[in-house]
Amino acid sequence: MKGMASVLAGMLICASAQASIVMTGSRIIYPADSREVSVQLTNRDDFPGVVQVWLDEGNAQSAPQTATAPFITTPPVFRLAAHSGQTVRLRYVGKPVAQDRESLWWFNFVQIPPTEKGAQPDNQLMVLVRSRVKVLMRPKDLAGSPLEMAHTSRVWLQDGKLFLRNHSGYYLALSSLDVSGAGKKQRILSQTVAPWTTVSWPATVKQVGEAQMRWINDQGATFAGRVTPGNPGDVSH
Structure with a gap:
């Protein structure tokens, strides 16, 4: 063997x-x-x-x-x-x-x-x-919940980039992020975002009017929710 x-x-x-x-x-x-x-x-x-x-x-x-x-x-x-x-x-x-x-x-x-x-x-x-x-x-008693990752995430624009912050103690298994504003839309697909971490992409939208996120939970099911637009000061850790 x-x-x-x-x-x-x-x-x-x-x-x-x-x-x-x-x-x-x-x-x-x-x-x-x-x-x-x-x-x-x-x-x-x-x-x-x-x-x-x-x-x-x-x-x-x-x-x-x-x-x-x-x-x-x-x-x-x-x-x-x-x-x-x-x-x-x-x-x-x-x-x-x-x-x-x-x-x-x-x-x-x-x-x-x-x-x-x-x-x-x-x-x-x-x-x-x-x-x-x-x-x-x-670990026990982490901030946030795997079932409510949209509630503990924030999206904002800065210097031509689109930012997403995972403001929780759980890994975010992002399936998709759809951002729209001023008549334009941008979609981000499939990314793992570590706890208390910010990721970014080149922005094709000029403002964040609405952001919808889909993510995968522990059982492999896909959840969806609205992400609150924010800024770096709102989501510091």
Whole structure:
């Protein structure tokens, strides 16, 4: 199994849409006061497969041998029978995290697709299918709510740029932001905004008359709400 882990580390192709190994849920919430959390993986195929898991700190090109996230995964490599499940335990072993905001890591799992026996040497693989999901370590009593991210966000224009402020302790999984004013419209798509953080884009609108935001919650559902126009002084932290 150790040799298999080395092969997996060197051959990663991200193609989660084709994955037959799936995770329960769309993200992993790790309460900051928990010793560990469990992740459920399921094989939907009619044949067994080998799976490897690891975490990274934000590098989408990470591999098991190079990732440095402060977690222990048990088991890190395993065989998953057809139409069966496997529980993977994640244990945080790093320094204490900030208590006013979530901390973000990424959970990766890779499966080996079937190959015809004898079609290629035993030590070679044609392709690996990789999936990658967020791991959010969440302290208690954070400001804001994952269900009301529009209420704790602000939008404004300054120096030819459109700004969005996440004025909460939660990560904002932005699906879209639609800003309109003075007969013009601007749409921003798909961005993750860290807690207490401001992001910006070149503005194509001259004023913010109205701003509507869509975001994704812990269960993968999309919520929508109106964002209050503001300015940097309104949303300081």
